[in-house]
Amino acid sequence: MAIQGPEIKFDGYNILLNECVNKRAIMEGQRVHAHMIKTCYLPPVYLSTRLIVLYAKCDCLSYARHVFDEMRERNVVSWTAMISGYSQRGFAHDALHLFVQMLRSDTEPNEFTFASVLTSCTGVSGFELGRQIHSLIVKRNYECHMFVGSSLLDMYAKAGRIYEARGVFECLPERDVVSCTAIVSGYAQLGLDEEALELFRRLQREGMSSNYVTYASVLTALSGLAALDHGKQVHTHVLRCELPFYLVLQNSLIDMYSKCGNLNYARKIFNNMPERTVISWNAILVGYSKHGKGKVVVELFKLMREENKVKPDSVTFLAVLSGCSHGGLEDKGLEIFDEMMNGGDGVEVGIEHYGCVVDLLGRAGRVEEAFALIKKMPFEPTAAIWGSLLGACRVHSNTNIGEFVGRRLVEIEPENAGNYVILSNLYASTGRWEDVRNVRELMMEKAVIKEPGRSWIELDQTLHTFYASDRSHPRREEVHSEVRELLVKFKEAGYVPDQSCVLYDVDEEQKEKILLGHSEKLALAFGLIASSEGVPLRVIKNLRICVDCHNFAKFVSKIHGRQVSIRDKNRFHHIVGGICSCGDYWRTGLRVTGCKMACFAITAILLPVQRWLSAAVELQI
DNA sequence: ATAGGGTTAG
Incomplete structure (x- = not known):
C-alpha cells in the first residue's frame, strides 16, 4: 500500500484504516497511524476511534488505550469501541472500570455500549453490577433491544440466575438465532440439560433458525445426558447442513461421543480432523482420561508435543494428570507434574493441578506425601482437595490423617453431608462410638442435601x-x-x-x-x-x-x-x-432417599422432518 | 466509526 503524501485527506485515512481493520493488518495500520501523526497534530474523533478498533482487534490493547487516552475529545462511539475492545479480549475489569468512567464523564451510553459491557459482567461476582446496569437499561428503554437483550439474558444465565434470564428472553419482542441460542446454552451450561432440550425443541417448532453455535450448545446438553441416539441424530443433521465452523462442532462431537461412552467414535472424529485446536486435543484427552485409559492419554500427549502445532494449556495438563491418576500411572503423572513445575511448557501450575496430584498420590496409597504436598502448595486448599485426601484416607485406612482432614472439612464445608459420613465411618472402624455419635449429631444439625441421586x-x-x-x-x-x-x-x-x-x-x-x-x-x-x-x-x-x-x-x-x-x-x-476398569478406587458418594420422583422421556431432538432426513443418512465416521 | 450467543477443564 502506498501512502501518497501529506496532502492525503482524512477520508483517505479512513479508507486505509478500514482496509487494515478488515485484514487485521497491524503493520500497515501502524504505518498509517505514523503518517497521520505527522500530517495532523490531533486527528478527528472518528479516525482515532478507527485506530482503537484496529488495535483492539489485533490484540494490541495497550496501543488502543494509548490512542484513547490521547484523544482531545471523545464521544459515545470512541468510549464504546474501547470498552468492547476490553470486553472481547476478556479484560472484564478494565471494561467495567472504563464504563464507570464513561458514566462519570457524562457521556450517555447507547445500545452498543450496553450490549458490549454486559459481556464483562459474567459470573456470580459480576452479577450485582450486572443488575445495576440492567436498571440503567430499563430506564433508557433498551431492555427490548435484541443485542442488549441477548447480552443481558446471557449475563443472568452465566450468574446462575436462569429465571431472570428466561424472563428477559420472554420479554423480547423479536427473537433471532443469537438470543435463542443464548437462552438454550444458558440452560445447558447450568447442567439443566432436559430444560435446554425441551426449550430448543419448542423454539424450533416456533421457527427459530440454528447455526453452529446452537448445535454446539445442544450437543453440550446431550453430552450431559449421555443421550447417544439423539447425539447421533444431531451429528447426521449437521453433516447434512454443511455448516461453517465445523471444527467447533467436531470438538463438541468428540466430547459428546466420549461422554456417551463411545470413545471409538470420538477418536475417529479426532483422527479425521483436517485441523485441530487445543480444545480438540483437550476434548479427546479428557475422554480417554474419564475412561481410565491412562496409557493412551500419555501417548496422545506425547504426540501432541511432538507435532508441535498446538501448545498445551492448563486444561491439557489437567486432563493428562487426571488421566494418569485414573489410569494408575503415578510415576508418569509425577514426572509430568515435575516438568510443569520446572516451567517446561510455560503453563502456570494452578491449584487444580495440585488437586490432581493429591488425588494421584492418595490413590497410590501415598497418603503422607499427598498431605505434605497440600501443606507446601502456594494455595489455600479447597474443600475438593481435602475431600480427595479424605477419600484416600478411607480407602487406605489412614485414621490419623483422616481424622485431621475430616475435622477440617466439616469446618470449611459444613453443609456437605458426605464429609460427616466418611468421618463417622472412620471413627466406627476404630470403635470410637462416642465420636461417631457426636459426628452424626453434628450432621443432622448442619448438613444439607444438595442434589438428589x-x-x-x-x-x-x-x-x-x-x-x-x-x-x-x-x-x-x-x-x-x-x-x-x-x-x-x-x-x-x-x-x-x-x-x-x-x-x-x-x-x-x-x-x-x-x-x-x-x-x-x-x-x-x-x-x-x-x-x-x-x-x-x-x-x-x-x-x-x-x-x-x-x-x-x-x-x-x-x-x-x-x-x-x-x-x-x-x-x-x-x-x-x-x-x-476403575480398579475399585473412588471417593465415596453421597446418597439421598425419599426425594421427588420423575420420569423424563424425550423421543426426538430434532423436528420430525429433520429426523426423517437424518434417518436416511448413514453416519459418515 | 461502536454491539449480543459457542466447543475442552472445575
Whole structure:
C-alpha cells in the first residue's frame, strides 16, 4: 500500500484504516497511524476511534488505550469501541472500570455500549453490577433491544440466575438465532440439560433458525445426558447442513461421543480432523482420561508435543494428570507434574493441578506425601482437595490423617453431608462410638442435601430416569420386584450388601431397603428387563456411585453376562465379567432417599422432518 | 466509526 503524501485527506485515512481493520493488518495500520501523526497534530474523533478498533482487534490493547487516552475529545462511539475492545479480549475489569468512567464523564451510553459491557459482567461476582446496569437499561428503554437483550439474558444465565434470564428472553419482542441460542446454552451450561432440550425443541417448532453455535450448545446438553441416539441424530443433521465452523462442532462431537461412552467414535472424529485446536486435543484427552485409559492419554500427549502445532494449556495438563491418576500411572503423572513445575511448557501450575496430584498420590496409597504436598502448595486448599485426601484416607485406612482432614472439612464445608459420613465411618472402624455419635449429631444439625441421586438409561431413543426410591416410572412395580429378585440371586452368588454409605442411623433391614432404592440399581434392573439378552447396559448417574451399587453392577455383569458401563460424576466404570476398569478406587458418594420422583422421556431432538432426513443418512465416521 | 450467543477443564 502506498501512502501518497501529506496532502492525503482524512477520508483517505479512513479508507486505509478500514482496509487494515478488515485484514487485521497491524503493520500497515501502524504505518498509517505514523503518517497521520505527522500530517495532523490531533486527528478527528472518528479516525482515532478507527485506530482503537484496529488495535483492539489485533490484540494490541495497550496501543488502543494509548490512542484513547490521547484523544482531545471523545464521544459515545470512541468510549464504546474501547470498552468492547476490553470486553472481547476478556479484560472484564478494565471494561467495567472504563464504563464507570464513561458514566462519570457524562457521556450517555447507547445500545452498543450496553450490549458490549454486559459481556464483562459474567459470573456470580459480576452479577450485582450486572443488575445495576440492567436498571440503567430499563430506564433508557433498551431492555427490548435484541443485542442488549441477548447480552443481558446471557449475563443472568452465566450468574446462575436462569429465571431472570428466561424472563428477559420472554420479554423480547423479536427473537433471532443469537438470543435463542443464548437462552438454550444458558440452560445447558447450568447442567439443566432436559430444560435446554425441551426449550430448543419448542423454539424450533416456533421457527427459530440454528447455526453452529446452537448445535454446539445442544450437543453440550446431550453430552450431559449421555443421550447417544439423539447425539447421533444431531451429528447426521449437521453433516447434512454443511455448516461453517465445523471444527467447533467436531470438538463438541468428540466430547459428546466420549461422554456417551463411545470413545471409538470420538477418536475417529479426532483422527479425521483436517485441523485441530487445543480444545480438540483437550476434548479427546479428557475422554480417554474419564475412561481410565491412562496409557493412551500419555501417548496422545506425547504426540501432541511432538507435532508441535498446538501448545498445551492448563486444561491439557489437567486432563493428562487426571488421566494418569485414573489410569494408575503415578510415576508418569509425577514426572509430568515435575516438568510443569520446572516451567517446561510455560503453563502456570494452578491449584487444580495440585488437586490432581493429591488425588494421584492418595490413590497410590501415598497418603503422607499427598498431605505434605497440600501443606507446601502456594494455595489455600479447597474443600475438593481435602475431600480427595479424605477419600484416600478411607480407602487406605489412614485414621490419623483422616481424622485431621475430616475435622477440617466439616469446618470449611459444613453443609456437605458426605464429609460427616466418611468421618463417622472412620471413627466406627476404630470403635470410637462416642465420636461417631457426636459426628452424626453434628450432621443432622448442619448438613444439607444438595442434589438428589438420580440415574438414567437410554433404551430405544428414550431416556428412562430414576430417582432414589423412585415410584414414578410406568414400569415401577416390575423394576422393584426385579431388584428384589436380583438381590436374592446375587446373595447366593456371594454378594454382601455394603451399608457404609447409608447416611441414616437406622437398623440393618432398613439400611438394606435404602440401598435397594438407589437409583442406579433401579436403572440397571430396568435395563435388564427392558432390553434383550446380551445388550450392553449404559447407565448414567448424576453423583458418584457408591461402593454397594458398584458391587451390585459387577454381579449384573457376571451373572447376566452383560457389559455394564456406568458414567458417574467423575468417570466411566466399564464392567465386564465382574471386573471394573476403575480398579475399585473412588471417593465415596453421597446418597439421598425419599426425594421427588420423575420420569423424563424425550423421543426426538430434532423436528420430525429433520429426523426423517437424518434417518436416511448413514453416519459418515 | 461502536454491539449480543459457542466447543475442552472445575
